[in-house]
Amino acid sequence: MNDEYLWSKDGEPDPDVKRLEEMLGELRYSRQAPELPARRPRILPGILALAAGLAIVIGLSWPDRRRPEASEPGWEVTALAGAPLVAGDAIATTGSLGIGDWLVTDADSRARLQVADIGRVDVASNSRLRLKTTGEDEHRIELARGRIEALVTAPPRLFIVDTAAATAVDLGCMYTLEVGDDGAGELAVELGWVALEEGDLVAYVPRGARCAIRPGHGPGIPRFDECAPELVRVLDAADDDPGVDLTDLLAAALPAAVERDTLSLWHLLQRVPPAGRPAVHDRMAELTAPPAGVTRAAAIALDPAALEAWKETLEPLWW
DSSP, rough: OOOTEEEEBTSOOHHHHHHHHHHHHHHOOOOOOOOOOSSSSTTTTHHHHHHHHHHHHHHHOOOOOOOOOOOEEEEEEEEEESSSSTTTEOOSSSEEEEEEEEEETTOOEEEEEEETTTTTEEOOOSOOOEEESSSSSEEEEEEEEEEEEEEEEESOOOOOOOOSOOEEEEEEOOOEEOOOSSEEEEEEEEEEEEEEEETEEEEETTEEEEEEEEEEEEEEOEEETTOOHHHHHHHHHHHTTTTTTTTEEEEEEHHEEEEEEEEHHHHHHHSGGGGGGGHHHHHHHHSOOOTTOOOOHHTTTTTTHHHHHHHHHHHHHHH
């Protein structure tokens, strides 16, 4: 990620990044919050509890980070290099991106978007994005191609990025999202969490992890950079074809998994054909025992309550 995010002009750590790190540090050890209704059947209560706790901390700690009025006309655009196009017009210094307007950078230009008063988005060269909506309840852009680096210090589910393959829902974090001309791309999270959603398919991506996206497939299976090559092969195979027989690949990959790879295994359990689930479950159980009340049968049957309860015990390993 661009070092501009980590340091301010005077050489001190970026205050927004420090504030986000402090907030997430508190939530890492205490995330008690009321249960929220699921947005989709596959979105489980635990991540929403984290989101609720995040919103509470922000509300109590950052009174100056209020949501903008719904009548806000658009976002400020600053040219970081070259002359980006805003609604077809080149800007040399600053401009305003209105709802429905496209921001386009060529090979020689880059730009920074001020996302109301909740964060910023740096837009790399050869990118194209559109502001879809901005208001009290939601700030949403469409990334058609290129790369953005987002830093958002706001209540969860307020900043959303649509792509051809999946929707990135910010849960209070810093991340990079890249999309090619064919709509395929990758999300890499630096701080916090991002939920990648497409239909009923959801992938939860914590800091230090990355996840591929492809049109027609939606979000892939998230993994950490240190993931063993054997495990990467089985994750890629599951991403390519959810119905493929992974028996041979699982036999080679599962012994290579370590505790932190439970992030990938938890998602893989829900993607492999039923015949492959017992092996994935058993390796997860060897690495981190499921909590009391979560039976092998329930997990293999993909019981939502069992999966959520197990995920809650695994989350500390993923931070």
